[in-house]
Amino acid sequence: METWLLIFLSLSLCAIVNLLLNKKHKKQLPPGPPAVPIFGNLLWFRRSFTDLEPLLRDLHARYGPIVTLRIGSRPSIFISDRRLAHKALVEHGAAFADRPAPLPLTRFLTCNQHNITSAPYGSLWRLLRRNLMSETLHSSRVKLFAPARQWVLRILTAKLHAHASEKSGAAVMESFQFAMFCLLVLMCFGEKLDEESIRAIEAALRDLLLYSRQLRIFNFAPVISKHLFRNRWNKAVEMQRRLKEIFLPLIRARLEQKLKKKETEERFVHSYVDSLLDVELPEEGKRKLTEDEINVLCSEFLNAGTDTTSTALQWIMAELVKHQEVQAKLLEEIEKVVDKEAEEVKEEDLQRMPYNKAVVMEGLRRHPPAHFVLPHAVTEEMTIEGYTIPKDAMVNFLVAEIGWDEEVWEDPLEFKPERFLEGGAGEGVDITGTREIKMMPFGVGRRICPGLGLAMLHLEYFVANLVREFEWKSADGKEVDLAEKVEFTVVMKNPLRARVIPRRNSCN
Template sequence: MEDWLLITVSIILSTTLIYLLSLLTKKKPKLPPGPPSFPIIGNLFWLRMSLFDLEPMLRRLRSKYGPILTIRVGSRPSIFISDRDLAHKVLVNHGAAFADRPPALESSRILSSNQHNINTAPYGPLWRLLRRNLTSEVLHPSRVRSYGGARKWVLGVLVEDLKDQARARGDGVCVAVESFRYAMFCLLALMCFGEGLGEGVIRDIEKAQRELLLFIRKLNVFAFMPRLTKLFYKKRWEKFMEMRQRQEEVLLPRIRARKEQKMVMKMPRSDANGVFTYVDSLLEITLPEEGGRGLNEGEMVSLCSEFLNAGTDTTSTALQWIMANVVKYQRVQEKILEEVRSVVGGEAEEVNEEDLHRMPYVKAVVLEGLRRHPPGHFVLPHAVSEEVCIEGHVIPKNATVNFTVAEMGWDEKVWEEPMEFKPERFLSGGEVAGAVDITGSREIKMMPFGVGRRICPGLGLALLHLEYFVANLVREFEWKAVEDEEIDLSEKVEFTVVMKNPLKAKIVQRAH
């Protein structure tokens, strides 16, 4: 009896020890691989760089560590994903867990009024409210159609600006980028504040916005020990605060004027001309999570600034890249012109929104431009709200996740000769191929607007504006390369990834 008891106890103890040993030796999921880093030295080094500076390095690291890797940037691990299938699993299959934003740095909190704008707001009620307001009140298709008159007016401003440049030089040559940017800004300003701003006011707003936008990259140093770095870089911080104050000085009078106009007209949903603006929608917002209060003036400045920036630089950058390829590849221009003339004829004053629905080649040119030259090579960083295991790697709670947009659009497994500009790749039987889902809901082949819950809400508006201006610019002018000068598609980074040498072209007005 004692022998059996001893055997039984031995078996139980052995089984328990084996089980405990297996728990100790069992491999737990680890962070995605990455280069070694030092907690302080490494962090200080990365703070001197932007995500765009990291891009060439990430390409080298991918060959060593694979399509998902970890780099220590700041106090949190930063995960970089360059594989489209992994990106789909993260942004679509686990969308809710990856829909948050990292805590804002002090400079970002000032610009966003403590994360009270769409881009920086944490995933939750405030973000849903602000995004829903934008998509339903301003970006709804019926509302977008109501801005048709503004689009036509801005097109006229752009055409005259290009003509003036060509005449002033005497050789028909223009440098288009500033004209493109100003035209896009005018259009967004009209949608934001309404008509009657005047060129001087628009120029003042544009200057304040542009200067602050380009200065943001210099604020990285304040991410590490801000109290100390604000002493070391005192003048830089003071300049930043002056720029923010200037931004408020030029935007607040427009917001207040719109508010007074609505009060005089007893709070109508549009002005005397029937125009409903983004500011009008902001004046109607109440925040249930904050006692039902309305937006304060600082928050409205931040939201208006976000609206102007999001629709100006990205769209004007994309337009410049597309038109550069139109000049470089004359066959593309000829096909656009042929399609435009077949739809609107030679007498129409413009190609309007309804006409664009019958222009698949123009749409294909725009999509190819966004694939080959996405204005942003990264989306805004995502934050993880709960630990998730992806492909055997753990993505810890509060980690920051970034996605290499450009790399996904250049994937040789998806796109034949990905670095070539071939709009025909988007066509099937003369129509835009339905298999290319730019939203990435089914699969990701390109993601210039992001994917998932944080996808850019202005996707439809951006596509409309690009198609509208590409079609009308080719209808109005013949675009040629300057004699003895090739179109240079080299890149440089500003707020977006722009042409290193801005597009310079000779334009000749077409006979209608």
């Protein structure tokens, strides 16, 4: 009897120890600095969240390629290794395709997550993304907007010609942003609006985007904070109302044109709004999108396509000012492909310009507009490299660090487009990361930026035409400053000022 009792107790003890060990192993988060409940990591008492990127470099050097930070009570996991990123985002793509639980502010700004960026991984996200990809970003649709790109190129070159005589240089970023915004507005609403109308949309969107930083307080006890900060809340509501008042006439005009088309078969330019007016939500009784939901999707389309592209364009042109030999080599390629009398570098010409593409790729590798992707979350608890990724954790990937990996790129902080030509480390690089990840400026996996193809086209098209039209030199012989700062994207701390000297006028 005593023997059986001893055996029973021994087995029970083993089972308890095994359970505890398994539980401990199962819940082992990636390593990170000391933390306390509610407040998070102790280092936040002496470091600012704006120092996140240099802080993560230090932590990855100390703890390895996957670390945990606690910003408040929620764990945030950061991955800096390209192989781990591929394992998570491609090999286990579906599991890592969710978004973290939304904060109250996110719900307010996105009409309860009715946009592609914030929607959880599921049927709504698939429907909205499929609509964007098939109806607006499909190659056949993108070709329809070739005249729009020509129109915007004329706007941009005219603005730059107006500054051609300034030896102190032109501040070109504003012109880049306005040109990209003109193009995206036309693609969104199908209308060539005048400059005043475009500026009004641009200002309303940017004001709300910048002001949203002051709204983070409403993530904490929103019922109370709305009363304590009533003026701040009312201003945000007023900003949304202002944007809606601008968008609604444009949306309703497209609806009226669609109805006319059905009656009279009149043809008109396709727009993103046209596709949104046709969307039905099958899981909600096949209802149409509300006007508020269409507003949110239009805002997403304009914000996502403007700042990222104009930021990347500024970085690339800054490098061409800094590296005159690269600019000269690019011009030589352009002049071999494009007839001297041609009005522009056409989109079909770009296919015969490998160096132009290499310049764009190197610009995106060296200066990705976003140094992190938008936060991911796992659909269920996962294990990677022996560490637990909890369902409530935010998971992020260091885009810039992955593109600067010394294991892949020699002198990674140098600007060398030749890397992407035959024999270079970037020859045939898969920017989608499907086979392997060497750089990921558009993200990777299920949540990869749907506008990847459009962004590459716009960058190649505008870089080639701007170099053909103008000689780009530093202002008053000053060195280009490549210091960075974080805004909506990672921009130049000291925006590019460049002397833009017309080439073709001097030839005629």
